[in-house]
Amino acid sequence: MDGYDYLIVGAGFAGAVLAERLASQLGKTCLVVDRRNHVAGNAYDYHNDAGILVHKYGPHYFRTNSDDVIDYLSQFTKWHPVHYRILSWTHGDYWPFPINLNTFEKLTGKSASSAEMVKTLERWRHDIPSPKNSKEVVLSQIGTRLYEMFFENYTRKHWKRDPSELDPSVCGRIPIRTNRDDRYLSDKFQAMPKEGYTAMFDKMLAHPNITVALNTDYQTIRKQITHKRLIYTGMIDEYFDFVYGDLPYRSLSFVPETHDLEFYQPVVQVNYPNDHDYTRIVEIKHVTGQQHSQTTIVKEYPQDFKRGREAYYPIPAPDTRERYHRYRQLADSEPNTIFLGRLATYRYYNMDQVVATALNAFNTITQNQ
Numbered sequence: 093m094d095g096y097d098y099l100i101v102g103a104g105f106a107g108a109v110l111a112e113r114l115a116s117q118l119g120k121t122c123l124v125v126d127r128r129n130h131v132a133g134n135a136y137d138y139h140n141d142a143g144i145l146v147h148k149y150g151p152h153y154f155r156t157n158s159d160d161v162i163d164y165l166s167q168f169t170k171w172h173p174v175h176y177r178i179l180s181w182t183h184g185d186y187w188p189f190p191i192n193l194n195t196f197e198k199l200t201g202k203s204a205s206s207a208e209m210v211k212t213l214e215r216w217r218h219d220i221p222s223p224k225n226s227k228e229v230v231l232s233q234i235g236t237r238l239y240e241m242f243f244e245n246y247t248r249k250h251w252k253r254d255p256s257e258l259d260p261s262v263c264g265r266i267p268i269r270t271n272r273d274d275r276y277l278s279d280k281f282q283a284m285p286k287e288g289y290t291a292m293f294d295k296m297l298a299h300p301n302i303t304v305a306l307n308t309d310y311q312t313i314r315k316q317i318t319h320k321r322l323i324y325t326g327m328i329d330e331y332f333d334f335v336y337g338d339l340p341y342r343s344l345s346f347v348p349e350t351h352d353l354e355f356y357q358p359v360v361q362v363n364y365p366n367d368h369d370y371t372r373i374v375e376i377k378h379v380t381g382q383q384h385s386q387t388t389i390v391k392e393y394p395q396d397f398k399r400g401r402e403a404y405y406p407i408p409a410p411d412t413r414e415r416y417h418r419y420r421q422l423a424d425s426e427p428n429t430i431f432l433g434r435l436a437t438y439r440y441y442n443m444d445q446v447v448a449t450a451l452n453a454f455n456t457i458t459q460n461q
C-alpha cells in the first residue's frame with residue numbers, strides 16, 4: 093500500500109473527483125481507501141434481488157446550476173433528464189409540495205391567481221426582518237398555518253430538534269412558490285446518471301494510476317502506511333481521535349419493501365410530516381427511468397447517531413458549528429492533509445457542491461505545484 097503520491101480516504105464524490113483529476117491531469121498515483129465494500133459513498137446504487145435499481149443510502153436527486161460540474165461529470169455518464177416531484181401527506185390527503193399555487197388553492201378550497209396568493213401570504217407571514225433560525229425563516233415567508241402543516245413536525249422528526257434550534261438554511265432551502273411550478277428543486281439541470289451513480293464512479297476511478305482498496309478503514313491502516321499527501325473525506329472528529337468530543341450527526345434507518353406493482357405511489361417521494369414514525373417513502377424507480385413490473389419503496393426512519401452507525405447529516409446549528417471550528421483549527425495546522433467533503437468539513441453539502449469544491453481543491457493543488 094505504500095509509495096503512492098496521494099492517499100485518499102473515501103471513495104465518495106470528494107475522494108473520487110480528486111483521484112480522477114490527480115491521476116488523469118497530473119499523472120499522480122493515488123490509493124483510494126474506503127471502509128465500505130463499494131465506491132460512490134452515499135450516492136451508491138445497486139440492483140436489488142428483484143433487479144430494481146435502488147439507492148442504498150437514501151434518494152440522491154442530482155441537480156446543479158454549475159456548467160463546470162455538468163461538463164466534468166458528463167465525461168463519465170450520459171444523463172436521464174427528470175423533474176423530481178414530491179407530495180406531502182397530511183390531514184388525510186396528498187398535498188403538492190414544495191408549497192405552490194396548487195397547494196394554496198387546495199388549502200383555501202377555491203381557485204386563485206399568483207397575485208392573490210402573494211397578497212394572502214403577506215397577511216399570513218410574520219414580520220421577522222432577519223430570521224435567525226429555521227422556524228423564523230418559514231414563519232417570515234408563509235405564517236403559522238402552513239408552517240405547522242408542512243414544516244414543524246417533519247423537521248422535529250428528522251433532526252430531533254425544534255426548527256428554532258436549527259440554522260435558517262435547513263428549512264430555508266425549500267422553495268416557496270406562488271406559481272404552479274411543482275418541481276421539488278429549482279436548479280437548471282436536473283437529471284440522473286443514465287446507468288446509475290455507481291457506474292459513473294466506476295468510470296471515474298478506472299484510470300491506471302488509481303488503486304481502490306475497499307473494506308479498508310483508514311483508522312486501522314494509518315500507522316502502517318506512508319504517503320506523500322493525504323486527502324481525507326471522513327469524519328473530522330474521528331481523524332483527531334475525538335479530542336474535543338463527538339460532533340453530533342443525524343442517522344437514518346432505511347426499510348425497503350418490494351411490491352408486485354409497477355408503481356406504489358404517485359411520485360418519487362411522499363413526505364409524512366404529521367403521520368407515522370418515518371419521514372418519507374421514496375420510490376426511486378420514478379426517476380431512474382427503469383422499466384420493471386415490480387417496484388421497491390423505502391421508508392426512511394430518522395435515528396440518533398452513535399459511533400458505529402452511519403453519520404448522514406451534520407447538524408447545521410450554532411452550537412455544533414462552534415465545536416466543528418475547534419476541529420477546523422487542528423485541521424488547518426496539517427499542511428499535508430486536505431480535508432474535503434461533507435464529513436470532513438461538517439457541511440450540509442449537495443453532490444454538485446462537493447464536486448465543485450473538489451474541482452476547486454484540484455485547481456489549488458495545480459497552482460501550488
Ligand SMILES: Cc1cc2nc3c(=O)[nH]c(=O)nc-3n(C[C@H](O)[C@H](O)[C@H](O)COP(=O)(O)OP(=O)(O)OC[C@H]3O[C@@H](n4cnc5c(N)ncnc54)[C@H](O)[C@@H]3O)c2cc1C
Pocket residue numbers: 101102103104105106107125126127128132133134135149150151152153154155308309310311325326327344404405432433434435441442443444446
Ligand atoms: C439520505 C441522504 C440523501 C441525500 N440526498 C441528496 C440529494 O438528493 N441530492 C444531493 O445533491 N445530495 C444528496 N445528499 C448528499 C450527498 O450524499 C453528499 O453531498 C455526497 O455524498 C458527499 O460526498 P462526500 O464524498 O463528501 O461524502 P460521502 O459520500 O459520505 O463519502 C465519504 C466516504 O468516505 C468513507 N470513509 C469515511 N471514513 C473512512 C475511513 N476512516 N476509512 C475509509 N473510508 C472512510 C465512507 O465510507 C464514504 O464512502 C444526500 C445525503 C444523504 C445522507
